Amino acid sequence: MRDGYMRDDPLFLRWLGGHRDDRADRSSWWSPWLQLIQETTARGVDVRRARVISEPASEYIRFEHEITFRNITSGERVRWLPRRRATGLALPGNDFWLIDGQHLLVHHFSGAGDFVEHEFVTDPRTISLCASAFEAVWARALPHEDFRLT
Numbered sequence: 001m002r003d004g005y006m007r008d009d010p011l012f013l014r015w016l017g018g019h020r021d022d023r024a025d026r027s028s029w030w031s032p033w034l035q036l037i038q039e040t041t042a043r044g045v046d047v048r049r050a051r052v053i054s055e056p057a058s059e060y061i062r063f064e065h066e067i068t069f070r071n072i073t074s075g076e077r078v079r080w081l082p083r084r085r086a087t088g089l090a091l092p093g094n095d096f097w098l099i100d101g102q103h104l105l106v107h108h109f110s111g112a113g114d115f116v117e118h119e120f121v122t123d124p125r126t127i128s129l130c131a132s133a134f135e136a137v138w139a140r141a142l143p144h145e146d147f148r149l150t
Helices: 008-014 032-040 059-073 123-142
Strands: 048-053 075-081 094-098 104-108 115-121
Touching: 008 059, 032 059, 048 059, 048 104, 048 123, 059 075, 094 123, 104 123
Parallel strands: 048 075
Antiparallel strands: 094 104, 104 115
């Protein structure tokens, strides 16, 4: 939902400095998180990530777009929705992970994009709202392999 996160992230700073992952050298970019996702999707769990972005894209979004091959390699399905195509959707004000349609982990960030805290939400109405918002975004968004940044 944001156009930039943790802009002091060492991976982002390396990318700004010109580093690009060698897709053929998996050991150089593979991580415990990607391993967890691969193990999860291998069990048949569908892991989907939707990104709502502004256009033209910020440098951070360009970075995310370029490294999304990592997510795809681990088994995630990723879609992109330009913010102009989100008009008419009721979207929550925060990023979140919805797990099994019944557990909601909300991510809070500062105005500068720095992580502040996580919040576990148990209210069924909030969980339902976030689930329906995600499905609405997913239906409008383009799969990563079809999406080109402007």
